[in-house]
Amino acid sequence: MYLRDAPGTHPPLDSPGYKSTGLRHPLQRPVLLPQKLTEITGPLLGEGRLGPNDNDLTVQHAGEPQGQRIIVHGKLVDGNGKPVPNSLVEIWQANAGGRYKHAQDRWPSPLDPNFDGVGRTLTDAEGRYTFTTIKPGAYPWQNHDNAWRPAHIHFSVFGRSFTQRLVTQMYFPDDPLFSQDPIFNSVPDPAARARMVSAFDMSRTIPNWALAFSFDIVLRGQDATPFEEEVDDE
Numbered sequence: 001m002y003l004r005d006a007p008g009t010h011p012p013l014d015s016p017g018y019k020s021t022g023l024r025h026p027l028q029r030p031v032l033l034p035q036k037l038t039e040i041t042g043p044l045l046g047e048g049r050l051g052p053n054d055n056d057l058t059v060q061h062a063g064e065p066q067g068q069r070i071i072v073h074g075k076l077v078d079g080n081g082k083p084v085p086n087s088l089v090e091i092w093q094a095n096a097g098g099r100y101k102h103a104q105d106r107w108p109s110p111l112d113p114n115f116d117g118v119g120r121t122l123t124d125a126e127g128r129y130t131f132t133t134i135k136p137g138a139y140p141w142q143n144h145d146n147a148w149r150p151a152h153i154h155f156s157v158f159g160r161s162f163t164q165r166l167v168t169q170m171y172f173p174d175d176p177l178f179s180q181d182p183i184f185n186s187v188p189d190p191a192a193r194a195r196m197v198s199a200f201d202m203s204r205t206i207p208n209w210a211l212a213f214s215f216d217i218v219l220r221g222q223d224a225t226p227f228e229e230e231v232d233d234e
Contacts, residue, residue, distance in 0.1 A: 005224045008189030017182030019143050055121035057133040065115035067096025067134035069210035072170070072198070075127045076157060079221030083127025088158040089217075090120040091131055098139030098151075107140055132210065138177060150177040150184060157217060166227045170215045171197045187226045195225050 013025035053059050058069055072091075076084045094100050094117060097109035101116055115134060123129050136151045152169045159165070171184065178184055187193045195218070204212035217225050 005220060006189065006192075006222055008187070009192045009224050010226050011183075011186035011188075011228065015182060015186035017143075018186055050120065050122065055119050055129075055131050057115065057117065057119045057131065059132075060116060061114040063114040065095065065112050065134050067112075067115075067137075069132065070135045071130065071132055071201075071204055071206065071210050071212040072153065072215060073128065073130040073201070073204060073212065074215040074217060076123045076129065076217045076219070077127055078219050079224065083123070083125070084219065085123055085125045085127055087123045087127075088120060089123060089129045090118070090156040090158075091133070091153050092118045092156075093133065093153045094136040094139055094151075096134050096137050098137030098149075109137070109139070135172070135211075138175075143182060144180075147180070148177050150175040150181050155215075155217065157219075166219070168217070168225050168227050169196060170213075172213065173197055173200055192224075192226050195223065 013021060015021045058065055076087055076089065078084055092100075094105075095109075095112045095115045097112070099105055099107065099109040099111060101111060117136075119131050119133065121129050121131065133153070136153060138148050138151050141147050141149055150171055152171050155168050155170055157166045169183070171178070184193060184196070187196070198213040198215040201212040201214040204214070206212070219225075
């Protein structure tokens with residue numbers, strides 16, 4: 001039985017506070033297209049298609065990146081709390097100075113030659129995933145006056161076909177920029193917004209090496225993680 005997520009769980013595609021949504025959200029109803037080979041064959045996943053350091057963003061270059069090392073871990077579960085194994089989880093993020101390794105990101109914070117800001121891994125048999133990375137910095141953007149985005153990591157989860165992709169953002173606890181960030185606040189339900197905030201996890205902290213944060217991703221149900229998708233009202 002398919003249960004819809006509670007109203008307010010996911011942000012609307014047109015969020016006036018986040019100005020660029022007005023330029024890119026659909027203005028017409030979706031057109032149903034027949035499935036073709038790409039949609040039904042699914043992504044070719046498996047351990048052999050992951051590099052040895054794909055889930056450790058701190059060892060992908062000859063030198064070490066600048067910033068605070070962190071462990072980000074969690075579980076991918078369905079609406080009934082059942083683990084979702086062997087699923088591709090990807091992340092991308094800014095460096096410790098809040099800058100992406102992207103041609104269009106030109107704000108005056110230095111690039112880190114030892115940090116690309118991208119990683120991926122497969123969930124294990126219990127739906128668990130782990131990344132080692134650098135805590136990203138906040139960064140300015142042009143959405144409103146003196147606008148800064150809270151520190152965050154983008155997550156992408158693939159299902160069994162390329163059309164089954166969910167995207168969300170993970171934030172860090174007690175960020176002072178939450179109140180003025182229209183992307184974070186585009187999720188109407190405060191309880192749903194809270195599910196995008198990771199939890200500090202002392203038990204997984206590595207002494208003298210890295211702090212740890214836990215972030216579970218729930219696909220459906222009353223505890224669903226908010227995703228960048230539109231809920232069908234039909």
